[in-house]
Amino acid sequence: xxxxxxxxxxxxxxxxxxxxxxxxxxxxxxxxxxxxxxxxxxxxxxxxxxxxxxxxxxxxxxxxxxxxxxxxxxxxxxxxxxxxxxxxxxxxxxxxxxxxxxxxxxxxxxxxxxxxxxxxxxxxxxxxxxxxxxxxxxxxxxxxxxxxxxxxx
Numbered sequence: 001x002x003x004x005x006x007x008x009x010x011x012x013x014x015x016x017x018x019x020x021x022x023x024x025x026x027x028x029x030x031x032x033x034x035x036x037x038x039x040x041x042x043x044x045x046x047x048x049x050x051x052x053x054x055x056x057x058x059x060x061x062x063x064x065x066x067x068x069x070x071x072x073x074x075x076x077x078x079x080x081x082x083x084x085x086x087x088x089x090x091x092x093x094x095x096x097x098x099x100x101x102x103x104x105x106x107x108x109x110x111x112x113x114x115x116x117x118x119x120x121x122x123x124x125x126x127x128x129x130x131x132x133x134x135x136x137x138x139x140x141x142x143x144x145x146x147x148x149x150x151x152x153x
Contacts, residue, residue, distance in 0.1 A: 075111035082115065083122055091123045091135035091144070099139050112140035120147020 078101055086094045098119070102112050116139055123132035123144075129152035136145035 074105065075108055075115065078108060078111075079115045079118060082119060086119060086122055086126065091119065091127070091132060092137075094119060095135065095137060095139045095144060102140070113143035116140040116143035117147035117150070120144040120149075121151040124148050124151035 078098075082094050082098055085097065095116070098112065098115060102108050120132065120136070120143070123135065124147075126132075127135075129148060132148045132151075133145065136148060
């Protein structure tokens, strides 16, 4: 019987170059994807204006700064729209619209949980806890359900 002098893993396979490349990709690829996604989001014109150039801080007049400060943040506008919609439509429809908004504007993703929690609390006021809980689904890490629970407790 011939014995190999090469080190082997528990399953009898050696850690060859393909395995090392796979491990490297497993570590590096998520970082590259996150960074490229972050850079892509920062380059998107979320204001809706047709101006194609990015403005430096020195290019903005004080009047423009004060008018922008008065305008509301996109997440606040979305929250208010969804709260109004909750008065007319079921929480399931509203949660679908929240998910679509986050998918369409990834910069809203960090606010998704707080919006869903607020919707859950509002749904309890409108529908009662048992019925509001029946609409819960994994939008924004089940934040809607935690909002229902917080309002019910």
